[in-house]
Amino acid sequence: MTTQQVVAPEYLFFEAERERQFITGSEAVREAIKRANVDMAISYPITPQSESMHLVGDIYAQGYLKEYFRGESEFAVMSAVAGAAMGGVRVFTATAGPGTLRAFEVFPTWAGARLPVVCAFMTRGINSPLTIQPDTIEMAFLLDTGILMFHAESAQDLYDMILKAFVIAEQTDVHIPVGVFTDGFFVTHTREEVATAPADLKLPPYNPYSAPVPVMDMENVPVRQMRDPFVMKSNFISYAAHASWQQEILAAQERARKHVRRYLGGLLEAEHPEAAVLVVAAGTAVSQGREAVAAARREGLEVGLVKLKSLRPFPREELRMLGRQARALIVPEFNRVGWLAREIKSVVEDTTKVIDAPRVFGGMTMPPELILAQIRRCYA
């Protein structure tokens, strides 16, 4: 292992000279974790995530992490991750599809306990019938768990978002978990050029005393934390305490906006945002959208592209503004339910402008021609 030097996050993200590597998405996860100064990672195999957690195991063996092990199931791993985060260490894990659903009960408790866990979700379809194919349907289930959700289009995004996720999650005014999502196989198993900071640099260590809730290490005075135990009693105080706690988690998500803008350069990115027709997408659907937009513009059609990077917090205001001036918002998605179009409809003023198509699912790739056909229809 190269000896690493701690540098400021800003330096690591924006200033350090980057080197280019031709790597897979899974390897991009490894590169991010190498530089993230992670204390502990806990793993469990599930395709297409497995390889990324093997690689994290390899860098543990090289000394980049202090602790790493395989748990017995996704539910147990997410629970162990919770325990580790409550014990005050920086912790990482990853999951996919059915594993995500098996662990589901834990995600809202991560947020509720204000744990700055970073988890990579390599999305995949949900059984049954059995599938190991890419599909973003699991994201629909996670939207309201309280975790922050970033969606990577490429291995480059995956590297950047994972590294930045730790810094955003650990802000005292945020301090809730971040899920970094990427579309299984399309990103995890394909190779692209990824620009990474030098491997001899790493983030500053996590300071557990920056948490807005006490770390469970008995180094603080053990106040009776729930002197009037709010979930346990049926009285007005308990209802009010529980409700205000839930609102506080939402408020933490809101407070994350400024940090997401600062570190990810915005909750969304737009090319030709002034165009009358906009393709609005997240994840790898952005890449197909980009192809379609380029083809349409060659035909002389006025089209723009909007890439959503953060789904929680959701770029509400940004989309409302874009929705005001555009004539149509085309939302291509890699899932059956069209959850992204639903989300967009929930914020734009005129929902009839939102075209919730095309959609592919069950692992199919999206032919850019399908998006192009929608664009042409808007001009027909």
Added chain:
Amino acid sequence: MSKGLFKISPGFEDVMPAEYKELVNNGPYGKDLGVSDLGTFKELIEEHPLCAGCAEALALRLILASLPNSEDTVIVGSTGCSSLLFPQVAVQNIHSLFGNQNAVATGLKRALRLRFPDKVKDVLVIAGDGATVDIGLDMVMQSWFRRELITTIMLDNEVYANTGGQESGMSPQGAVLHMAPLGKKFPKVNLPEIAREAGCAYVATISPALPRRLGKVVRRAILVAREIGPSYVQIFCPCPTNFKWPSAQVLQKIRDRQKEGIFKVREYVSPEAEAYLAGLEVVKQHDEEQ
């Protein structure tokens, strides 16, 4: 915990709650106290909402009085009657979910070992029988397989008490309970035996009807889990509310069950744990006093 931390800031003496002042001035932190000292110090547990006569509450009180290192102990609990009591306990504690307590404790223990390599931080799991032997059995056993250095305590009240008295894996065979309207079809799960086979270095069964023995067992279990391997304590504390016994009769019921041979006090200590405990002078002395 640095004991210096645990004091009241000057000028705030008057406004602090009475029981907090008592805890600072007369609490058990940093002192070698045990069950036989009960009544001479401010206990870690404050008023709690468990039923009158609850044997589980009594067991918890005894456990808390026996912690060898209360100033550096973190408890991981689970959903169930005991989780109503933990908010009133003055050591840091985690309410996990239902059944995932040993997985949470695994992460916690490993994190504390990373952060405090030179300090003893005891991690103790305390959960009901439903949480331990039914929904959480997988994670309980897997933590033993992995030889996690944690102590697992099951509060065996023989029923899912908090949800109104449903059959659990620890209910007696034949017992007619909610969700077992024709009586339970299989015997109590033999978890102590499983614990031993699964790698626990120390296993014991005990009840709050034997308070001093209970204190000794808990202490030994925690000490073994510091160095040697996982430990498991099963505390027989049947639920008077759901079995519809007058609350004053609980201890008698436990003694009757012991006489009938249905409940047995047992202790298994692995040879390594035995040697380790024998080497600890403090334990020997303490045990003799009990």
